[in-house]
Amino acid sequence: MDYNPLASLLSPMTLAFLLGVAATLVRSDLKFPDGVPMALTIYLLFAIGLKGGAKLHGIDPADFLVPMLAGIVLCVLICLWTFGILRRFGRFGVADAAALAGHFGSVSAATFAASLAFLDSLGVPFEPFLPALLAVMEVPAIVLAIYLAHRQSEGNRQRPFLPLLGELLTGKSVILLLGGMAIGMASGPQGFTQIAPLFDAPFRGFLTLFLLEAGLVTGRRLADLRSAGWFLTVFSLAMPVLHGGLGVLAGYWSGLGMGGATVLGTLAASASYIAAPAAMRVALPQANPSFYLTAALAITFPFNVAVGIPLYYAFSRSLFGV
Amino acid sequence: MDYNPLASLLSPMTLAFLLGVAATLVRSDLKFPDGVPMALTIYLLFAIGLKGGAKLHGIDPADFLVPMLAGIVLCVLICLWTFGILRRFGRFGVADAAALAGHFGSVSAATFAASLAFLDSLGVPFEPFLPALLAVMEVPAIVLAIYLAHRQSEGNRQRPFLPLLGELLTGKSVILLLGGMAIGMASGPQGFTQIAPLFDAPFRGFLTLFLLEAGLVTGRRLADLRSAGWFLTVFSLAMPVLHGGLGVLAGYWSGLGMGGATVLGTLAASASYIAAPAAMRVALPQANPSFYLTAALAITFPFNVAVGIPLYYAFSRSLFGV
Amino acid sequence: MDYNPLASLLSPMTLAFLLGVAATLVRSDLKFPDGVPMALTIYLLFAIGLKGGAKLHGIDPADFLVPMLAGIVLCVLICLWTFGILRRFGRFGVADAAALAGHFGSVSAATFAASLAFLDSLGVPFEPFLPALLAVMEVPAIVLAIYLAHRQSEGNRQRPFLPLLGELLTGKSVILLLGGMAIGMASGPQGFTQIAPLFDAPFRGFLTLFLLEAGLVTGRRLADLRSAGWFLTVFSLAMPVLHGGLGVLAGYWSGLGMGGATVLGTLAASASYIAAPAAMRVALPQANPSFYLTAALAITFPFNVAVGIPLYYAFSRSLFGV
Amino acid sequence: MKPVPMQLVTIIAAQELEDRLLHEIKTLGARGYTVAQVRGHGLHGFRASEYEGENVRIETIVDGRTAERIQQEIAHRYFNEWAIVLYATQVNVLRPDRFVSEEPVT
Amino acid sequence: MKPVPMQLVTIIAAQELEDRLLHEIKTLGARGYTVAQVRGHGLHGFRASEYEGENVRIETIVDGRTAERIQQEIAHRYFNEWAIVLYATQVNVLRPDRFVSEEPVT
Amino acid sequence: MKPVPMQLVTIIAAQELEDRLLHEIKTLGARGYTVAQVRGHGLHGFRASEYEGENVRIETIVDGRTAERIQQEIAHRYFNEWAIVLYATQVNVLRPDRFVSEEPVT
Numbered sequence A, B, C: 001m002d003y004n005p006l007a008s009l010l011s012p013m014t015l016a017f018l019l020g021v022a023a024t025l026v027r028s029d030l031k032f033p034d035g036v037p038m039a040l041t042i043y044l045l046f047a048i049g050l051k052g053g054a055k056l057h058g059i060d061p062a063d064f065l066v067p068m069l070a071g072i073v074l075c076v077l078i079c080l081w082t083f084g085i086l087r088r089f090g091r092f093g094v095a096d097a098a099a100l101a102g103h104f105g106s107v108s109a110a111t112f113a114a115s116l117a118f119l120d121s122l123g124v125p126f127e128p129f130l131p132a133l134l135a136v137m138e139v140p141a142i143v144l145a146i147y148l149a150h151r152q153s154e155g156n157r158q159r160p161f162l163p164l165l166g167e168l169l170t171g172k173s174v175i176l177l178l179g180g181m182a183i184g185m186a187s188g189p190q191g192f193t194q195i196a197p198l199f200d201a202p203f204r205g206f207l208t209l210f211l212l213e214a215g216l217v218t219g220r221r222l223a224d225l226r227s228a229g230w231f232l233t234v235f236s237l238a239m240p241v242l243h244g245g246l247g248v249l250a251g252y253w254s255g256l257g258m259g260g261a262t263v264l265g266t267l268a269a270s271a272s273y274i275a276a277p278a279a280m281r282v283a284l285p286q287a288n289p290s291f292y293l294t295a296a297l298a299i300t301f302p303f304n305v306a307v308g309i310p311l312y313y314a315f316s317r318s319l320f321g322v
Numbered sequence D, E, F: 001m002k003p004v005p006m007q008l009v010t011i012i013a014a015q016e017l018e019d020r021l022l023h024e025i026k027t028l029g030a031r032g033y034t035v036a037q038v039r040g041h042g043l044h045g046f047r048a049s050e051y052e053g054e055n056v057r058i059e060t061i062v063d064g065r066t067a068e069r070i071q072q073e074i075a076h077r078y079f080n081e082w083a084i085v086l087y088a089t090q091v092n093v094l095r096p097d098r099f100v101s102e103e104p105v106t
C-alpha cells in the first residue's frame, strides 16, 4: 500500500477548510445562514452514530471495553496535566486553565470524522465501534475540569454539581451519537440500508461543507491569536502531538488495529469545540471564551486535520510494523 | 412472505421518533434550528408528489376515481362523528370539538410517508396515485369543521367563508403535493430520473430526521397530556383504530390492492398536524391549541407510526386473504 | 439526435419554477424558511465549481483562454450598449440605467446551471471549464456599470472605487466558484468521487428546489411589472435574444463546441440576480431596486429558462451544422 | 438636526396575521414598518414551533395621531378573537417628516 | 380604550440561560413574554456564532412593581457571573389588566 | 440597585451596512450592541428576501451625550444616500457605568 501524506492535505475536506479561512482573510461576504452550521452538526453526529451502530451488529462487547477504558483514562489524564501546565507555566487563572483543560481532554467530532474519511480514502479498515469511543470520551474531561475549577474557587455562588452533570450527559452530541448507535444497532444493517443514501453516501460531502464553514469561523478567530499569546499558541500545537502519540500507543496496547489506533490518537489529540464551549459558557462563565475558542478551533483543529492525522497514522503504521 | 410486526417498531424511522421523545424527557438541549423542520416538511411533501406523479404516467384516471371518492366520503364522515362524540360525550365546546374533528378528519403526510416506507421495507407493492389521495383527503374535513363551528356560534365577527376556502386550497401542502404530482406527470419517469438522487433515494433518511424532530416536539407536548384529560387521550387512541379499520375496508371495496388499502386505512386513522393546526389558528382562534396539538401530535401520530400501521396492514392482509 | 424543444419546458426544473410563480399568484402560503434560499445558492455555486474543477485535470489552459477573453469582452460591450439604450431610449436616470446595465452585463448562475442540466438531459457534451467562464464573466460589467454611474454623477460622497472592487472580487459567488474549482482541480477526479454523492448526483434535485423558490419570489415581483413599464419589459425580453445570439457566435469563433457555445450564449443572455443586486445595493443605493430586480428576476430569468436556452441551442446546432 | 418625539407602535401577533396587519397599518397611515420573527408565551399558550405557529413583532414609527388610530383600530378588530399584544413607546427621531402620515385624518 | 403606562422589561442574555430566566420572570409575576434570537457584543466579547453561543432578547410587559422585582432579582442572581444586560422602558398599553401580576407581592 | 436613565439608540439599516455601522458606533463610544435580523418596508421599498437584501436592527445602550453624537454622525454620513431609520428611546438600567463611554468627548 502506497501512502502519500500530501494526499490528505489535498483532500476536498482539508481544502474546503482552507478556502473558508482564506475567504475570511480576504474579507469575503461568504457566510452560512444562521442555523445551517447547527443543522450540519446534527447531521454529522447522527450519521456517525447510525453508521457505527449498524456495524456493531454481532460484535462482542468485550472487544471494545478495553479501548473504551483506555480512552476515558487518557481523557482524565490529559485534563489533569494540561490544567497543571497551564496553571504553572502558562500562568492562567483557575477558570481559564480549567476551561482549556476541559477542551483538550474532551474530543472533536469533526476531527474524528476527518480521520475516518482519511482512513477510508486510503482503504485502511477500522473498528465499527469507534463512534462509541467518541461518545464516551466527550464528557469525562469536561466534568473533571469544572470540578477542578469549583474546588479551587472560593465563590459562594457555584452552581450545584449534579444537575450540571445531567446537562452534560444529555447534551446533543451524546444523545445523537449514542442514540444514533442504538438505532443503528436495533435496526441492523438492513435498516441502515434504507437510510444510507442520506447518512452514508453523501457524508463526506456534508463534512466538506461543514469544514468550509468551520474555516470561516476559524478565519475570524485568527485575529485573536495575538491576544491568545505565544504560550497558548505553542501549547495548542505541541500538546496534540504528544496526546496523539499517547493515543496511538493506548490503541495499540488495548487491542485496536492500525486504523483504530490512528483514530484513538486523533481523538486524544483533538480539542472539543462544540460540546466543551457550550458547557463552559454555562458552568464557568467567568472563563474567557477567547482563549478556549481560539486554541481549540483556530489552532488545534486545523493542525490536526492538515498535519496531525497523517502524523498519527504514520506513527501507527510504524508501530504496527506495516 | 414472512412478516414480523416488530420490524416496524425497529425501523430507523420509528426509533428516531422515540429518540426525539426520549431526548426531551431527559431534558436534552437537542433542538433543530429554526427553519429546518419547515424545510424538511417542504421536501417531504414535494418528494411525495413528484414520485407519485412520475409513476402516474399512463395510468387510467378511472382507476383512482373510486378510491378518491371513498377517501373524501370517509373524511367527511369522520369529521361529523368525531364532532358529535366530542360534543356529547367529551363535553367539549363548539370551537374545540370542531377543531379536533377537523384534525381527525384530515390526514397526516408524515404518517402517510411512514406507511409507504413500511410497505417498501416489506416489499409490498402499492398504487402510484396514493399521493393524490393524500392531497384530496386533506382539505374537506377542515372546511367542514370550520363550517360546523361557524354555524353553531352566534358570533357576529365570523370571517367570510369563501376566502377561507381559498386559503385552504392553496395551502402549502396542497400546492406541493398536487404541484409535485403535476410536475412528476408532465416530465415523466425520464424527468424524474434526473431528480431522483435527491427526491427518491434519500427520502427515508430525510423522513428519519423529520421524525426525530417530531419526537422532540411530541416530548414537550407530553407534559400537556394531563391537561388534555383522560377522555381525549382514550379518544385519540381508540378512534384511529376504528378509522383505520374503516379505511382498509373502504380501500378493499373501492378496488385498491392490499398495499393501497393499508395506506387508505392509515390516512383515515391519521390526524393532521401541519395543515389543520395552521387552518384552525386562523379560522377558529378561540379553540384551544393544546387540545388539538396534543391529541394529533403527541398521541395519535406516535400511536399510528408504532402500532397503527402494522395493525392496519395485518387487517388488510387478512382481508385480502394473504 | 432527435431534439424536441418542448422537453425543456417540461423538465422538472422549469416546471418547478412555474409552480412557484403559480403558487404566488393563487396567494399560497408556501414560503421557504429564511436561510434556505441562501443555503441552496451556496450549494449550487460550490457544486458547480467543484465539478468543473475536477474535470479540468489535465486540460491545457490555452484551450480556455480565448473563450474567456471572448466572454469578458462580450460582458463589457453588453454593459456599454445597454447603458446607452436605457439612457437614450428608455429615458432612465444615470443610476438606474447603470444598475440595469450591470445586471445584464453580468451573468446568472442559476440560468447557467439550467443550461448545463438542459444539455445533460440531451446528452450533449460541453467543455469542463465552463464554470470558470461563469466566474470571470460575473464581475467586469458590475464594476464598469458602477464606474459609469460614478463618472456621470457630480455627487461628492462617492465611495472610493478600490475597496469596492475588492468587495466584488471577494464576493461569495467568486469565492465559491473559483475556490470550488481550485479544490476540484487540486483533489482531482479521485477526490471528487468522495464528495460526488452530495455535489454531483443530487445537483439537479437541489436546482429544482432552488427554482421553485425563485418562482415564488418572481411571482411576487410580477405585480411590479406595471411599475417597470412596457419599455423595460420589452427590453428584458429582446436583449437576451440578441445577447444569446452573439454569445453563441462568440463561442463558435473562440473554439468552443456546440454545447459550450450554447452555454456562452446563455451566459451572455442572462442577467445576474444575486451578485449584481447585492453590489448595486451597496454601490448605487440611489438606484431603484424595483427596476433591476423585476427585469432580471421576473422577466429575463424565466424567459431564458423556458424559451431562451432551447433557442440558443437551436441556433448553435444550426451554426455547427448538426 | 434636532430629535423630535414620535410614537413607536409595536404589535406582537400570530404570523398568520402578518399580511392583514401590515395592510391595516398602511391603510391607517404608517409609511414604513419593520418585522421580526419571534416566539412567545401568553394567555393563549405557547407559540414557539412550526406546529404551534410562531409570532411576528411588527414595529412602526408614526405620529401621535396615527398611533392612536392604529391602536384603536387593531384593538377594535382583533382583540376579541386573537392573541395580540399592542403597545406604544415614545421615541426621538431626527427626520420627523418621513414618518408623518400623508393622509388626512378621516 | 385608553392607553395606560406599563413597564417593558428587556433582558439580553446567553441563550443557555433562556429557560432559567423565563422561569424566573414567570415566578416573579410576568404573565407572558416574547423571545427573539439576537447576536451581540459587549464586555464579555462576541456572541455571534454556534461556537461562541448566541444571545436571546426576552421582553415582558409587566406592572411597575413586578418590573422592579424582576430587575432586582435578576441583578442579584445573575449580574456577578453572567453576561446580562437588563433595562426597563415605559410603554402604553390598551388592556392593562392582561399584564398585571396575579400574585400578591410577597 | 437603583435604575438610572440611559439612551437606547436603535438603527435599522441594510444588512450590507452592518459592519460599517458597528464600527462607527464603537468609535463613537458604544461599549456593546445587540443585532437582530429583520425585514422591512419603507420609502425605499421592500427589503424582505435574499435578492432584495434584508435589514438589521442594531441597538446600543449609551449615555445621553454618546447617543447624541451617534445620531448626528450617522445622520450626517448616511442619511442622504442610504435607507436608514434611527431613533432613541429612554430606558432605565441598573448598572449605568457599564454603558457610559470611556472616551472623552472630542
Ligand SMILES: Nc1ncnc2c1ncn2[C@@H]1O[C@H](COP(=O)(O)O)[C@@H](O)[C@H]1O
Pocket: D012, D013, D039, D040, D041, D042, D043, D044, D045, D046, D047, D055, D082, D083, D084, D085, E030, E031, E032, E033, E034, E035, E059, E060, E061, E062, E099
Ligand atoms: N406580558 C407580555 N409581555 C411580552 N409579550 C407578551 C406578553 N403577553 C403576551 N405576549 C406576546 O404576545 C403573544 C400573544 O399573547 P397572548 O394573547 O397573551 O397569548 C404571546 O405569544 C407573546 O409573544
Ligand SMILES: Nc1ncnc2c1ncn2[C@@H]1O[C@H](COP(=O)(O)O)[C@@H](O)[C@H]1O
Pocket: E012, E013, E039, E040, E041, E042, E043, E044, E045, E046, E047, E055, E082, E083, E084, E085, F030, F031, F032, F033, F034, F035, F059, F060, F061, F062, F099
Ligand atoms: N451597551 C449595550 N447596548 C446594547 N446591548 C448590549 C450592550 N452591552 C452588551 N449588550 C448585549 O448584552 C450581551 C452581554 O453583554 P456583556 O455582558 O457586556 O458581554 C452582549 O452580547 C450584547 O448582546
Ligand SMILES: Nc1ncnc2c1ncn2[C@@H]1O[C@H](COP(=O)(O)O)[C@@H](O)[C@H]1O
Pocket: D030, D031, D032, D033, D034, D035, D059, D060, D061, D062, D099, F012, F013, F039, F040, F041, F042, F043, F044, F045, F046, F047, F055, F082, F083, F084, F085
Ligand atoms: N415608519 C417606520 N417604522 C418602522 N420602521 C421603518 C419605518 N420606515 C422605515 N423603516 C425601516 O427602515 C428600513 C429603511 O427605510 P426606508 O429608508 O424608509 O426604506 C425599512 O426597510 C424598514 O425596515
Ligand code: NA
Pocket: A078, A103, A104, A105, A106, A107, A108, A243, A267, A268, A269, A270, A271, A272
Ligand atoms: Na482530546
Ligand code: NA
Pocket: B078, B103, B104, B105, B106, B107, B108, B243, B267, B268, B269, B270, B271, B272
Ligand atoms: Na384522518
Ligand code: NA
Pocket: C078, C103, C104, C105, C106, C107, C108, C243, C267, C268, C269, C270, C271, C272
Ligand atoms: Na449577461
